[in-house]
Amino acid sequence: MEGISISNEDLRGEEGNMIEILSTDWINKFIEVLNSDDAYAERAKHFSGLISLEILPSEGVTKSKHVLLRLEDGKCRYGKLVGTLKNRKPDCTISGPYSTWVDVVKGESELLKGLFGGDFKIKGEMRVKRKIWMENLRAIYEFERIMRSTQAKL
Amino acid sequence: MWWYITSKVVFGKNAVLALKDIQGKRAIIVTDESISRLGLVNKIAKILKKSEIAVRVFDKVEPEPSTQTVMKGAAIMRRFHPDWVIGLGGGSCIDAAKAMRVMYERPDLRIEDINPFNSLGLGRKARLIAIPTTSGTGSETSCFVVLTLSDGHKKVAFGSGELCPDIAIVDPVMSRSMPPKLRARSGFDALSHAIEAYGSTWNNEFSDAMAIKAIQMVFEYLPKACNDNDPTAQEKMHYAATIAQMASTNSEAGLAHAMAHKLGGHYKIPHGELISVFQVYSVQFVAKSCPRRYADMARAIGEKFDSDAEGATRFINDLRKLIETVGLPSSLRQLGIDENDFRSKLENLAAETFVDDSAIAIPRMPSVQELSRLFTYSFDGRDIDF
DSSP states (O other): OOSOOOOGGGGOOTTTTSOOTTSHHHHHHHHHHHHTOHHHHHHTTTOOEEEEEEEEOBTTBOSOEEEEEEEETTEEEEEEEESOOTTOOOSEEEEEEHHHHHHHHTTSSOHHHHHHHTSSEEEEOHHHHHHHHHHOHHHHHHHHHHHHHHHHHO | OOOOOOOEEEESTTGGGGGGGOOOSEEEEEOOHHHHHTTHHHHHHHHHHHTTOEEEEEOOOOSSOBHHHHHHHHHHHHHHOOSEEEEEESHHHHHHHHHHHHHHHOTTSOGGGOSTTSOOOOOSSOEEEEEESSSSOOGGGOSEEEEEOTTSSOEEEEEOGGGSOSEEEEOGGGGTTOOHHHHHHHHHHHHHHHHHHHHSTTOOHHHHHHHHHHHHHHHHHHHHHHHSOOHHHHHHHHHHHHHHHHHHTTTOOOHHHHHHHHHHHHSOOOHHHHHHHHHHHHHHHHHTTOOHHHHHHHHHTTOOOSSHHHHHHHHHHHHHHHHHHTTOOSSSGGGTOOHHHHHHHHHHHHHHHHTOTTSSSOSSOOOHHHHHHHHHHHHHTOOOOO
């Protein structure tokens, strides 16, 4: 696996000993949940690429980090929390403050609404944004559902 | 974080005279041939010419405008270099003007790049004025355009906060020539914008205020505007349409619009008539699990009841009464759609509606299978029981 590992200490929040949201352990569980979800597989079957969830500093997280996910045909083939992208070029980056990601995972904010309103930004080529708008808005809801389902199973 | 986006609104009788105060050298009026024939294009051109603004007219916008028409208009703009783009007409003309303005200012983009994830950087070459001549779509204050893709069978909404016109001129004199049937379907479309905005999961305090006001105005004035030819009611409906879209564009459309967009791609039926069919069934479906917001709407139009479920039922009954009063259809069968043809398209319709970009903030999102049943029940005019 490529990338540098970040320990769970780096994403320690107020929950103390629980697995921290978007930490390495959390991401491993997320991949497990995503790969066993048929509804996600169906909705996201047309989206493949290296996705980065960029975590911007906020509330206890002092440096930007990236959750890199290789999504293919409705499955996640690879995932890792990294400190920098180095020479990796994600096809699409969804960027937002850590606290806002936590709100999404806890069901207190919506990822798609955040993308419309500006809490999150999509960085990437026009063609990728075009594809998300034209074909994959519902997949974003599925992605969000998997995040919440992951949290519920921890 | 959320935004409340709207145009600067100039309203009232003869509000079009505000055009004499705009600064610029060249303006292009985007409209259709029927608006030209009514003399409304000349009226606007005269005001502009008095301010020494050169005017060009593109009057080839068709109902449910195509992306090809948008590209043709944008090409003319690139030769004419307007500093004002004026959308004059119903929703089709204003939507076409909005999209043409983007493609004029940003020839490097594709139409599909008009989405909330891109910054369009508009306003460097031209600003946009919208003058509605119908009282329904509210496109003059919306951040969306609905276009028919090049295959001719798919209507898609494109959205960006930057699409909202700089100025909306809401002049009831401009809508006087609307025939009663057009008033009815346009007015019901406006009502749907308000209902779906208030019922949206993205509802917010700002859009709620506009939605409730618009709902009250439509229930009060639409019957008189259509059936009594009451000029005061027609004026109020012209404002109600704008107010309803101020709600919708800031909180999202809903299920009736998603279904109407997709069916409208397959059958050339006026959007407002499809909305009048789908609105009742979509509210019935959503209210089964989330009746509270519909009870609020019933309360706003004077209903009294003991529970949210009862309130939602009353609101649905009020919708049915309004549809009947203004002579709109209540089932797809009444629209003359061939049943066999409809059923052959059902599977695709349901799948397409599921991913429609109006179907992203619905409190009870139907599955593809449920959408198929919703279409079928809407065809037959049957109450939703699932």
